Amino acid sequence: MDNSNSLKSASIPADNAPSSERPLTMAQLAKHVGVSASAVSVVLSNTNSRIKVSETTRQRILEAARELNYRPNVVARSLRKQHTNIIGFYKSYGEMISIEYPFASTLVRGILAGCREHKKDLLLYGQVEMSGDNAPSLEMLNGQLDGLVLYASEPNALTQRLVESNLPVVTVADEITGLPCVTVDDELGSRLLVRYLAEKGYRRILYWFDPNQFSSSLVKRQSSYLKEAAHYGLKVEVFNECDPMEPALKMIMARKDRPDVISVYCDEEAHFVIQALNALGFQVPKDVAVTGFDGIPGSHPDLTTIRAPWKQVSHTAVSLLAQRSEKRMIPSQTILPVELLIGKTA
């Protein structure tokens, strides 16, 4: 990026200018104290090595380290120990971390929480174009990651390589065959929704689905919804969302047997549906009720929806990754419960 559009730009060299001095190395520190590098290593990384260091030398080392402001070089350590304490996050669709798409934000926050708990760092990736075999940046990461949290709606070249790789991967939200997954109970959510709507007396349901989504999570929501509705003897019409939505919505609402409730596959879209409805002059829920799915706190406060613990989902994914780096078995599937959130729209 050029800074040509900056209004002012003082060109005084920055204060913390490139200093030629390289950081203190462990060998130097050891020499300074008058002990061997191994002693320093043992003391500073308090490894559970059987080798013991006398309390006095230990103190000498600690003090010198503090005094000389010594910081061990993490990448050298990583190379030696063959792990980095870095967890990666990668998503293959949707906007990255955006206000309009709070979903990914929530996922990231959960990962951050998990990293904190497990003393890991988080390395984040932007969205990568799935262009053929062109190596996406993820491919460059051999050795850099202890594990990867993957958010991808459908298998592709990258996920395939990930399955075959020896990098520990946990997927969130959507399942990828061959990879352990943590997600929420979409089926329970749909059942809860249908039961609630049925008991409130709604009869003509429109299920609003995104045809571009291959998401296993979304598919489960829909099929479970239809099944439960059938169980209640409710008629459900499935509508595949189209763009722009307003004309379609207008036609639907103009029909004689127009729906008395529209169940949308996620909150964001539900929000847009409500806006479109309002724009067409319909009141929610007076003229037609609307429900969503996800319940990200704070994003669509009045929506009747399913609250799914997405932050916990990604937090759990990190925990699983941590377990796996300790060579422990991890479940191939973890499904977190959801609950009905009754708002004002249904």
Add this chain to the structure above:
Amino acid sequence: MDNSNSLKSASIPADNAPSSERPLTMAQLAKHVGVSASAVSVVLSNTNSRIKVSETTRQRILEAARELNYRPNVVARSLRKQHTNIIGFYKSYGEMISIEYPFASTLVRGILAGCREHKKDLLLYGQVEMSGDNAPSLEMLNGQLDGLVLYASEPNALTQRLVESNLPVVTVADEITGLPCVTVDDELGSRLLVRYLAEKGYRRILYWFDPNQFSSSLVKRQSSYLKEAAHYGLKVEVFNECDPMEPALKMIMARKDRPDVISVYCDEEAHFVIQALNALGFQVPKDVAVTGFDGIPGSHPDLTTIRAPWKQVSHTAVSLLAQRSEKRMIPSQTILPVELLIGKTA
């Protein structure tokens, strides 16, 4: 985290189970192809070394690498080359990446964009407690980072160490003495705001300020606001925000000479002020106008505010860091322009 609250948890071992085989090393690949490691290194990292490799061997190497699915070990490379291509982001106050605080999200997106442009990765940190001399995780990062984008409102032990360290740091939004900074033109913003309000005929202004903020950016907004107002002969009362705000607001609005406009130091708070005003039965802007500052797209659509290019700010910060790792000089201060955004609240 325990998974005791998970509804279902199949304990079948995960499919991509720990494989004992370690990734292919460069030496192995070289041996396989029948060339030297250096040849492989030169071909795969297409360094501008003077050493040339024949086209045929180059092809042989490339093909073998693809066939054997070889990925260079990034941490070994980093150790050797003394840089990692990782940029860190660290913030010392506020919520991390949250829907309620879209500011940090925007910053992160800008960094991500910058990283993409400069082929860097982003390593993210959670917020670290500023507890005395206890080493925060950032301290553990010697060698891991090529540079750091810092968002901190005031100097503290960590920023001090950063100033003294040889890690390239660029601060965003707020200045920290001794560190290069990129921010927006807060002073211009305030001037724009005041001019607009003055021309619209507002006369009794309440400037809503956050007393807990040491932010240099916020301080500039205020002082510039007051100065410009004085220039227009406008009376401005400064109110230090308190919690809860409603009672205070009620008293203010009950006064005879109550303000006809409240200028809040940032959009989020402006939003809360409007909510409180509504709760008290006042209409905006009929009873009282409100302005904000920041203009994060999409967060508070109707607000009259200053649009500041925060995403560009952090993007620029990354560009600066990239320049610095190429040993080029960078400006100690970069100030990006802002513009007035006229909404419905003033």
Add this chain to the structure above:
DNA sequence: GTGAAAGCGCTAACAG
């Protein structure tokens, strides 16, 4: 208890 030495996997000299 301590210190020397062998790598982790890669890059960049340098001599063939």
Add this chain to the structure above:
DNA sequence: CTGTTAGCGCTTTCAC
């Protein structure tokens, strides 16, 4: 043009 070699800074045997 290719191969050998010497590290990057740290951890971890293994002798002493």
